[in-house]
Amino acid sequence: MRTKLAVVLAGLALVALAVPAVAHHAVGAEYDASKVVKLTGTVSKVEWTNPHARIYFDVKDADGKVTTWNVELAARSALVRQGWTASSVKIGETVTVEGSMARSGVSGVNARSVMTAAGKRVFGGNDGAIDQNAQ
């Protein structure tokens, strides 16, 4: 793979998996659940905010070019209710993010999973899915 970016055109089953139980404010209009990416990089910023918490992380491709990706998580309120905190991931930590690509083509994803280098899943509910209960 030329870059660490793997774009997977998902089948119907995958699309069904990506649909949250209670959808976020029109998340489908912002992010394309049929275009799922899996990226590994270094966390550069954490925004512990509403209506969404976000992490920004730097992903290096095979040529050494670094791109900062904006990762949309669930609402801070929803994450707090699951027991996560602003320091559940730390700046400088390596994480792997899987999520739906922004429809506009910018470097942004709506996260389906966030995994630390140690293999710990963060910002996900107990059932493994990130709670998209925002707005």
Place this chain on the structure above:
Amino acid sequence: MRKLLVVCAMTALVLPLLVRSASTQAGPEAGKVQAARRAGPPKGAVPRLPDGSVNLMDGVWVGGGPVQDMESQGGLKKGEMDALMLPWAKALMATRDETQEPHNACLPMGVPRVTPFPYRFVQNYTHRKPTHMFILHEGNIHSYRQIFMDGRKHPAELDSSWYGHSIGSWEKDTLVIDTVGYNDKFWFDRRGHPHTEQLHTIERWTRLSLGELENRFTLDDPGAYTKPINFRFVATLMPPEDELLEYICQENNQYGASTIPGYKGPQMGKDPLK
């Protein structure tokens, strides 16, 4: 003397609730809330205040209104609500897509829309019966509704507003909230069901059990619908570990700005250019 005792007992009961609800920064007990929510609404009898009236203030509630589609979520058959829309309202709704809902831009959700976030009923107790009821909403946006419980009427003239002018009263065990004076800006749901400033709503909140609170809702808007329409929603009580949290939607709302090609922002009211 007996009256004084009742007042003291009510104050003792309600005060800790108010103090707890004011501590928005305390946060729920980590992780427990989600797990407890999965267990479903708690079972038990309807709790009552010392004066015998139904207590709606013993916890936070989720649900009890529409999000995606008022028609289906409110218990109507497919097409039943849409068939009662005036032609202009139908035409306006046809131009709307869910990305344009004002709610996405951190604007208030109006009535009876809800969010996945909780809300709490609070009454002001003094040595007299409550004169005001407040519904404090955590999510979008961090806002409150004020319901006058002191017997006043609606003013003859009102400036239109997002939550309108609400008067409340108890009919046996049902809290009835009558509201007029709405603006026409909010949407009833993500489908974009519209309304006008003629909107008049009646909510009938009945606590069915410890864990369930029914909202029988009447939408009366001759400006947009051919006759009043009745809906039914049910809210559920959240576990005692759950509390209202701070939710400042404007802090970091990036909705649509970079993610949706050609995002136009919210569409409010009858006139799409407004």
